[in-house]
Amino acid sequence: MSRITVDGVTKTFGETVALDDVSFEIPDGEFVIVLGVSGSGKSTLLRCMNGLAAPTEGTVTVDGEEVTGPRADVAMIFQQHNIIGQMTAFSNALTGSLNRTGFFESLLQFQDREDKYQALEALDTVGLLDEAQQTARRMSGGQQQRVGIARALVQNPNIMLADEPVASLDPGSSQQVMGYLRTAAEERGLTALISLHQVNLARKFGQRFIGLRDGEKVFDGYRDEFSMDVIDRIYGDIDTEGMFEAEDATDDEEAVA
Known part of the structure; x- marks a missing residue:
């Protein structure tokens, strides 16, 4: 099917x-x-x-x-990132668990240990584990979009x-983001x-x-x-x-x- x-x-x-x-x-x-x-x-x-x-x-x-x-099993990544500039890459990625924890609990990072591990794992998938505590507004456009991908992965989707x-990235960053998108899809078996x-x-x-x-x-x-x-x-x-x-x-x- x-x-x-x-x-x-x-x-x-x-x-x-x-x-x-x-x-x-x-x-x-x-x-x-x-x-x-x-x-x-x-x-x-x-x-x-x-x-x-x-x-x-x-x-x-x-x-x-x-x-x-x-739907929780369909994740969406947008052109303009839609991440929160004053929050860290880790905190932004963690908001992908919103569908499991609720809005305020997610913002206050009341997620369980498994959700937090998934956020770190997702940042690792997109090559940003070492930047987990970096404030998003201080990251490049390509890095911000990769945080957006990590957030989508924390949602635990079947479809991405x-x-x-x-569209708003330079050619080098565009290739990196596309590479990480394909890697994430292949590693996680996503459509x-x-x-x-x-x-x-x-x-x-x-x-x-x-x-x-x-x-x-x-x-x-x-x-x-x-x-x-x-x-x-x-x-x-x-x-x-x-x-x-x-x-x-x-x-x-x-x-x-």
């Missing part, structure tokens, strides 16, 4: 069609990249998949159960969704769906690719099918030169004031 099934999902906002009859299935353990330009429907698709938005038509099901709202997680616009990152890290254009699915296939013709189908006449970033860019790992 497929872990995720998107069946005929259409989402409209007034007269604007954000998604138009999108369907696909994702089996357990796949690492899927959703590609498309801004406005193609990527974010709307992920919001429908994690229950933050309801489809106008169609359904999303996880393990055979229709998604009608946020990430909405343009590297992952990541939205991107950078073609080279998609080709480097993706197993399967879903292309959206003007809210419609225009491609769904694997690495051996992901050709320049497919890229043209997804991006059309848009200049894709900036979407092929340098592979050897320097990572931004210095702390910021």
Whole structure:
């Protein structure tokens, strides 16, 4: 049975069609990249998949159960990190246990020892164990996004969704974050769906690719099918030169004031 099934999902906002009859299935353990330009429907698709938005038509099901709202087994990583700057990396990661401990208990770190161990383990997974007590606001953008990944892992999800997680990062940091996302998914056996616009990152890290254009699915296939013709189908006449970033860019790992 497929872990995720998107069946005929259409989402409209007034007269604007954000998604138009999108369907696909994702089996357990796949690492899927959703590609498309801004406005193609990527974010709307992920919001429908994690229950933050309801489809106008169609359904999303996880393990055979229709998604009608946020689920503890579906973690979401956002473009803007959404972490608390004055808290440490450890404290931010620990808030991933919110669904088990409650809001105030989580903020006051009243979690049990197992939750705290999981937070440290998640920071280790994303290469930040030595920075556990570093204040988040003093970390680089790439490090902050990795804290966001750690927080998602503490949620103990089966599915990990990430909405343009590297859009605001330099090329080196983007590659690091994508590498840690894939490592986390592989080590924990997660099903992952990541939205991107950078073609080279998609080709480097993706197993399967879903292309959206003007809210419609225009491609769904694997690495051996992901050709320049497919890229043209997804991006059309848009200049894709900036979407092929340098592979050897320097990572931004210095702390910021």
